[in-house]
Amino acid sequence: MNKLIRLSTVPLSLNILLKGQLSFLNNFFNIIAVSGNGPDLNVVAEREGVLVYSIEMERKISPFKDVVSLVKLYFYFRNERPFIVHSITPKAGLLSMIAAKLAGVPIRMHTFTGLIFPSKTGILQKILIAMDKLLCLCATNIYPEGEGVKKDLMRYNITKKELKVIGNGNINGINKHHFNPELYTSADRIRERKKLGIQNNDFVFIFVGRLVGDKGINEMIQAFKNLSNENDSVKLILVGPFEPHFDPLQQETVQEIKANESIISVGFQEDVRPYFAISDCLVFPSYREGFPNVVMQAGAMGLPSIVTDINGCNEIIIDGKNGIIIPAKSYKAILEAMKKIFNEHDFRNLLKNCAREMIVSRYEQDVVWEALLLEYKKLETNVS
Structure with a gap:
């Protein structure tokens, strides 16, 4: 060979x-x-x-x-x-x-x-x-x-x-057998939420990736701050490492992550599936990507996604079908999309019902x- x-x-x-x-x-x-x-x-x-x-x-x-x-x-x-x-x-x-x-x-x-x-x-x-x-x-x-x-x-x-x-x-x-929401029972989800102090009726947004500026973290935290001030039943899980020596976050962003009790930062995780399993929507407001695995993984786990109109994201997500596509670098656009997902139950279910099949059928x-x-x-x- x-x-x-x-x-x-x-x-x-x-x-x-x-x-x-x-x-x-x-x-x-x-x-x-x-x-x-x-x-x-x-x-x-x-x-x-x-x-x-x-x-x-x-x-x-x-x-x-x-x-x-x-x-x-x-x-x-x-x-x-x-x-x-x-x-x-x-x-x-x-x-x-x-x-x-x-x-x-x-x-x-x-x-x-x-x-x-x-x-x-x-x-x-x-x-x-x-x-x-x-x-x-x-x-x-x-x-x-x-x-x-x-x-x-x-x-x-x-x-x-x-x-x-x-x-x-x-x-x-995407490994459809590995990233499969059916691997997690309702009891599993309740237990995992409890570990993080999340209530059963809380709505959970999730971000997975490096916590750096060009992933749109500054804008996302600003948007979530506004949303959490209006609704105490929303949570945001951050799965990924801070990289202070490589495109560091703004200081006010870091302070908000530490001070906001509705933001749960769990650092880098070898297995992200349990966090997808207890979440309701991925937020991925990156400035640039090639073809992000995170968006595929979230979709395979049955989550709708809010993504920016950039390479890869706008190929994986079809706006209004399995997620929402928004402009990059706009906290207002992130906020509006998060509100739409949070408030419009039927629309959210429509996206959720299409999410897994649209990933598995194209990226097996x-x-x-x-x-x-x-x-x-x-x-x-x-x-x-």
Whole structure:
């Protein structure tokens, strides 16, 4: 079997974004997972049954460290001689595509799971665009995770190469058996709510993700503050870590999270399903995404979603069918959508009844994995 190296900048991406996929692919290729070091890399090795290797890569622009990582990747590829190198995050993509080209790797694939530059301006945007153009120049095959990402790559003229979305989009699909509301009984929900001090008749909004500015947290907390002042039966669960050194929240936002008794912050959770199971609606007001797993997971768990009109979100959610689509960066739009979901019982039930089927029918995990395997096999045949 040919050797296939999958890369991400940090091991958390391999652990969370590619869960189960590497094990599946290991039946057809000799898979090696490469990223920076950390406990998540050990989890990947044990759960997926694949070889792992650690090469540190900085998420931020760091010229000296980037060159060191590039050199390490080059010699690693020269030594391992993989047939395919496939990266999924920005810095790992840039460095591995350059290193793989220099090392003579035949197939060099990168999946754009999201684009940073459209939300930036000035010299930083120009630098990020140049980096993505260089990445694409060195890659042999480019895969946007969804149609929105594809349109942005074309609009900014990032590459002239073919841009192919695999399946209906998304990097790993959804495991409908794992994300299934029927796994939780009414007694389970009552017990989980009680643990968090949530009453049975409370209405629960939930956010899952990093607690940073570009996830729309500042606007969401401002909107929820208004809503909770009017209704003491609404709650907001925040599932995810604060990242004060990376796009930190406004100080007043942090203070409101700490002071508002209706906001329950539980930090990073390995298993988010219990929190979806006790919630009524996902709020995901991000500024930019590729193809957010959280929105698919919530839908598979039977939740309607409030999302912003950005890449991925506006493909997963159809406005008025399985959720509400609103403009980004508007706390008023978030507030109006939350009020609508909270107050309009029939409308909420309509969205809820469609939520799971609209996810499972389009993003079943087995279909995504088979589509990716088919792409690998086709490229393997063409190059061989």
